[in-house]
Amino acid sequence: SFEVKIASTGQVIAIPADQTVAEALERQGIEIPLSCEQGICGTCLTRVLDGVPDHRDLFLSEAEQAANDQFTPCCSRALSDQLVIDL
Ligand code: FES
Numbered sequence: 001s002f003e004v005k006i007a008s009t010g011q012v013i014a015i016p017a018d019q020t021v022a023e024a025l026e027r028q029g030i031e032i033p034l035s036c037e038q039g040i041c042g043t044c045l046t047r048v049l050d051g052v053p054d055h056r057d058l059f060l061s062e063a064e065q066a067a068n069d070q071f072t073p074c075c076s077r078a079l080s081d082q083l084v085i086d087l
Contacts, residue, residue, distance in 0.1 A: 001014065001015060001016065001017060002014075002015055002077065002078040002080065002081055002082060002083065003015060003081065003082050003083075004021055004024070004025065004078075004082070004083050004084075004085055005082055005083070005084045005085070006030065006085065006087050007049050007084050007085060007086050007087065008087060011028070012082075013025060013028050013030075015077070015078075020037075020073065020074055020075060021073035021074075021076070021077065021083075022034055022037070022044060022073040022074045025073065030087065032044050032046060032073055032074075032087075034074055036074070037074045037075070038074070038075060039056055039057030039058050039059055039072050039074060039075040039076065040057070040058055040059060041059065042057075042059040042060075042072065043074075044072050044073050044074045045059070045060075045070055045071075045072055046070065046071060046072075046073050046085050046086065046087065047069060047070050047085065047086035048068060048069055048070055048071050048083055048084070048085055048086070049069075049084040049085065049086050050082070050083070050084035051068075051078055051080040051081075051082050051083035051084055052068055052078065052079040052080040052083075053065075053068060053071035053076050053077070053078055053079070053083060054076060054077040054078055054079045055071060055072075055076050056072075056075045056076045056077065057071075057072040057074075057075055057076055059072060060072070071083070073085075
């Protein structure tokens with residue numbers, strides 16, 4: 001498991017194994033725009049300020065994924081213990 005930190009507020013949200021990042025954030029009242037929820041459209045794309053995403057989308061190129069500065073919270077997760085996102 002891992003957690004997400006909201007950069008603007010410092011709020012830390014644990015992401016359970018059975019929830020997406022977008023779902024876990026929505027339960028805390030933080031809405032991320034969603035459309036396909038399958039990693040295809042890029043609607044949910046969110047900037048990552050720290051940590052390493054576990055990219056599970058088909059939207060970003062390999063190079064964009066390797067830069068680790070954005071991810072798709074509808075489906076992607078984290079390889080590091082924490083992701084700091086630019087919200
Ligand atoms: Fe389409 Fe996340 S909602 S990529």
